[in-house]
Amino acid sequence: VAVTAAEADVRPLLGPGVDIAAVNGPSSVVVSGEREAVADIVSRLVERGVRTRGLRVSHAFHSPLMEPMLDRYREVLESVEYAAPRVSVVSGVSGAVASVEELCSPEYWVRQVREAVRFADGVRTLADMGVRTALELGPDAVLSALARECLAAEGADDFGGEDGVVFASALRRERGEEAELLGAVATAYTRGAAVDWPALFAGRGARRVDLPTYPFQRKTYWLNATTVTGDAAGFGQQRSTHPLLTAVVDLGGTDNGTVLTGRLSLTTQPWLAEHTVSGVVMLPGTSFVDMAVHAAALVGCAGVGELMHQAPLVVPESGGVALQAVVSAPDEQGRRTVEFYSRPDDASDDTPGDLPWTLHTSGTLVPEPAPARTDRADGVWPPAGAERVELEGFYEGLAAEGYAYGPLFQGLKSAWRAGGDLCVEVELPSASRDQAAAFGVHPALLDAVLHATEFVGDDTREDGEVWLPFVWGGVVLRATGASVVRARVRS
Incomplete structure (x- = not known):
């Protein structure tokens, strides 16, 4: 008989010939044994307002009435060949992960017949182990419903959320078996389970297609600001592909040098606001390195010989700053100097000299690459013994x-x-x-x-x-x- 009561409330009522056969939830247990003893417990629970329901079974499993067959059952089990499981098994006897020694012991399987099925404890163990997707293989969704009750009673009722537990049933009564099974497998797949779909569709002519977009994908459609504020060619310059240096000017004459220009602001480069040092937004020193490498490639150099930062570049909260990377003509060895300057937007168009340019970083660009390291890692990550x-x-x-x-x-x-x-x-x-x-x-x-x-x-x-x-x-x-x-x- 299934009763809607906690194990702690039912166990004191047990007497000779009757025992708890299953603990299916915090307030769901099954009592099993001699008919008269079970009926006595049921009558006392009904007087307390507890709901009960008789179960259609062939034997009083997990009760004292199973004891006469245990010795013969043990003899059969001792003739069986056992092997270690390939996956972890949560025991219905203990509600915990079973050891290999337990599962390979005939005595463990004897206990399966006589002792209570601790289903609620097993569900909690799975949840504690991090299991977030459960597939029920059975004729109906009974266990899934019981498992939901187990977790809901403990406040873990977020079924279907990113961190919640999802129960998928492979079969349900009065529903088509194929659709129900595929629905359960698909549910597990969307939760990260590996499914061999090609094997399912083999020989059916199936092919992959692009899905349509969905109306609520949590994707914003705001127009992102762009770093390009005009056509560089229209100003007598060349367009640059670098996000911060957007235009290039080759100085007149025979290789007299090159100037790369750009403009920095939190409107056009909002990601810079995430680099704040001592309360002000600073252009990362690594940005100068990346711009120097870009400038080197533009003028035919192999890399940066040395780069020295002299003053930080502060990006203002409003407005912006003009940026220049000045690359010199090559010397006899093919080396070039590079200098990075900035000036606030406040500089007047008519009197640009009112605000001077600030030198932030200077260095050299070299025609030959630096020698490759000879002590590089062996490919093992992380390194052995780290x-x-x-x-x-x-x-x-x-x-x-x-x-x-x-x-x-x-x-x-x-x-x-x-x-x-x-x-x-x-x-x-x-x-x-x-x-x-x-x-x-x-x-x-x-x-x-x-x-x-x-x-x-x-x-x-x-x-x-x-x-x-x-x-x-x-x-x-x-x-x-x-x-x-x-x-x-x-x-």
Whole structure:
């Protein structure tokens, strides 16, 4: 008989010849045994207003009435050959994950017949293990309904949400078997389960098609600001493909140099607002590196020999700044100098000299690439024997030190110590990965690599003092468009 009561309320009523056969939920148990003993318990529960329902079964399973057959059953089980399971099994006897020793023991299967089925405990174990999709293989959706009740009683009633538990039933009475089974498998597939769809459609002439868009995909349709504010060719310049340096001017004469120009503002480059140091928005030093590499490729150089930052470039909250990258003519060795200047928009069109240009960064572009490293990693990641570095609270700690980085610049995802080196993995947020192809290396990605320097060397900063990257050397770009980078930081 199934009763709507908790195990703790039913167990004190048990007597000779009767036992609890199943604990299906926090307020759902089954009592089983001699007819008169069961009827006595039922009558007392009914007097308390508890609902009961007789079950149609052939035997009083999981009760004392099974004991006469246990010895003979054990003899049969001892003749069976057992093997370790290929997947984890949550035991109906204990409600916990069964060990190999248990499942390969005849005594365990004897207990299956006599002891209660602890279904509710098993459901809780699965949820605690992180199971978020359950497929019920049976003639109806009875177990799915019971499992929902188990979790709902504990407040875990978010069924179908990203973090909730979804129960899919392979069969339901009075419904078509094929549609119901495929619906359950499809539900599991949308939750991340691996399904061999080609095997299902083999020989049927099926093919993949593009799905239509949906009206509520959480995709915004606001017009994104563009960094291009006019036709460079119309102003006697050449169009540049770099997001920050949008035009190019080749100075007159025979290779007298090149000037790349652009304009920075939080309207046209809103992502810069996520790089705040000591309360002001600064152009990341890695942006100068990426622009220098772009300038080098434009004038036929192989890379950056050295780049030295002299003054930070502050991006104002409103308005913008004009930006110039001035590349000199080559010297006898083919090297060129590069200098980055900025000036606020407030400079008058009629009297441009009122506001001087500020030199932020200068360096050299070289015709030959830096020699390749000979101590590169062997491809194993993370390196063998490396010790993981805990990163929880890392960016909160940086914010307290004056480095207030937004999600785009919080790219340091994992780190390991390998001897004196720090091996890190950084990545752009998924929503920003389409920006990666516009840069040689996205400044936020390269900047995140520098965050790992917090874990190497001696930090001799005084309270309230912030450090910024100062000198770069031997920079060569060998691939573009990366959204994930692995790096080795050596102190």
